[in-house]
Amino acid sequence: MLNADLFIGIFGMLFGAFIFAFTRDLSSLGGVFLDAVLVAIFFLSFIMVVKSWLRPEKLAIFDSVVERNNVLIGIVILLLYLMLLPVIGFLPSSYIFYLCFNLYLAEDRWSRRNLLQSAVLSVVVVSVFYMMFYYFLGVPLPQGALFES
DSSP states (O other), rough: OHHHHHHHHHHHHHHHHHHHHOOSSSSSHHHHHHHHHHHHHHHHHHHHHHHHHHSSSSSSOSSSSHHHHHHHHHHHHHHHHHHHHHHHHHHHHHHHHHHHHHHHSSTTTTHHHHHHHHHHHHHHHHHHHHIIIIIIOOOOOOOOOGGGG
């Protein structure tokens, strides 16, 4: 049994500090949204840590091995995405990441309908986010080392 609020609060603060440390080279416009999210992460994580002292709640983080493995596989997919991002850029790596996550979370992963639905959803969602951040907000997104001239 673990004090889940304390664990998640400390993890949130460490995660926020990690992201903060590695994103200081963004442009001023590129960092506005990220800085706002980081402030929210730190604030909410601090509240969780305080709550863990006032009203500790002991929980089992993973009820089963399957649940633990699902979380670990999700983290591995996310880490692979973060490793691909600087190499092949935002669009290709995001299409791959979103498609993989859709397939992984689906009940009937390899059915023709699910494959088509996941592919279309990946293209639409990633493209909309790309257009929103790149064209409307002016946020420079990684092009990838393979595509730089």
